[in-house]
Amino acid sequence: VQLVESGGGLVQPGGSLRLSCAASGFTFSSYGMNWYRQAPGKERDLVASITSDGGSTGYADSVKGRFTISRDNAKNTVYLQMNSLKPEDTAMYYCHTVYRRAYWGQGTQVTVSS
Numbered sequence: 001v002q003l004v005e006s007g008g009g010l011v012q013p014g015g016s017l018r019l020s021c022a023a024s025g026f027t028f029s030s031y032g033m034n035w036y037r038q039a040p041g042k043e044r045d046l047v048a049s050i051t052s053d054g055g056s057t058g059y060a061d062s063v064k065g066r067f068t069i070s071r072d073n074a075k076n077t078v079y080l081q082m083n084s085l086k087p088e089d090t091a092m093y094y095c096h097t098v099y100r101r102a103y104w105g106q107g108t109q110v111t112v113s114s
Contacts, residue, residue, distance in 0.1 A: 001025040001103045003095040008108030011085055015112070019080040021095030021105055029053075029073040031099055035080045037091035037110075044094065048080060063089075085112045 007019040019035070032051050038044040048069035049058045057069050068081040078095060090112050095105040 001097075001099055003097065003103055003105035005093065005095050005105040005108040008093060008110045010111045010113065012114050013086060013112055015085050016081070016083045017085065017110060019082065019093055019108060019110075021078045021080075023076045023078070023095075023097070026097075026099045028076040031097050033069075033071060033078040034096040035069060035078075036094045036096055036104075037089075038094070038107075039091040042091075047093070050078065082110070085110075087112045 002024045004022045005019060007017060009017060011017055030052050032049060034049045035047045036044050037047050045060065047060050047063055048067055050069045050071055054071050059067060066082065066084045069078065071078040082089065090110060092107040092109050094107045097103055
């Protein structure tokens, strides 16, 4: 199982980024996917989740209305569209799934700063 995130970077407050996570090594369309984030000195927190068919999503209160999780099962990819970014969104963002055990990507850094 491999999860590879991309799309992070430096963005000004109010800006947008789209993160991608390319998955391989398992039947992607059969498993839910999650995005987590971890800021320096803080715990890793769940940001957004999506079911295997994309029919149901969930979000942390801190990102509701600003972030959107989606997936393309034909491309084995899950996305996180992040709008109206705030400095407090600065963190390493990780893709996650559970296939027999938990798997994590290597993370992609998002920095929101002027």
